[in-house]
Amino acid sequence: MTRSRMRVDHQVPITSPQMFSSPYSEIPVDKNDPRGREPLIPLESVGVAFESYYAKTDGKNPPFGRSIEGSRQDVWLRKSVAEKLARVNELLRPFEAELFVLDGHRSVACQQGLWNFFYRKAKQLNPTGNEQEHRAYAKQFIVDPVAFDEADSRTWPAHTNGAAVDLTLRDSVTKELLEMGALFEEDVEANVGDYFERQLAAGHIDENDVRLQNRRLLNWAMTQEGLLNETVKVFWHYDWGNEIYARASGAFLQDPPQAAWYGYIEPSR
Secondary structure, eight states, rough: OOOOOOSSSOOOOOOOGGGGOOOOSSOOOOOGHHHHHHHHEEEEGTTTOOOOOOOSSOOSTTOOSSTTTOSSOOOEEEEEHHHHHHHHHHHGGGGGGEEEEEEOOOOOHHHHHHHHHHHHHHHHHHHTHHHHHHHHHHHHOOOOGGOTTTOGGGOGGGGGGGOHHHHEETTTTTTOOOOOOOOOOOOGGBOOOOTHHHHTTTSSSOOTEEEEEEEHHHHHHHTTTBBBOOTTTTTTEEEEESHHHHHHHHOOSSSSOOOBBBOOOOOEE
């Protein structure tokens, strides 16, 4: 049974694809910004709950059903980003909610493992298709790291900067995941960040819808610490200081940065 909890006076911004249509790879990364030299730290060091989704071995990580090559059991993020998540948890405390992180820094090897999964799936779904068709299918879900060049920011997959994080909410008492209207990596229309705001505006749901309220709570708490979600895309992905953050800033901030400060960083350990 879903417990009632306090509500936050906040709405998830309704946006459009055109607001985020430029490739994030076109955003420059300022390699002279000292913030870019910040290290990765393990999420456990700041007391934020996590489960590395791509490293799960119990089969309970659809659509994969197994661990992904290159994944790891721990989750690492840039120090400032991890500390921001810890402060988000403090904001969530009165609501008896907390963050539950599913992915943070991602190695190129893990990115390749994810690409391989979706490319193989494309071939299974369309065995008579050609390589172009199979690649087009896989690109709907994941960036191909084949062109990765550590010296060229245009080739860096988003999670390799350590400042992108995938997460959801859970009950801080029962530790059960809150109802968000879609699961992590679930390929449904409702996975879009502003989906339930649109449903409300269309009269399909009311203000009491728990999915709407939980999305609002997550978005409010994360944006209080400056992390941004491009709300026309998946609700679970937030950024700070990287290329996607710089792109999203153009829609949400009065004085958006012209460059990212977090770029590619090697995995720790």
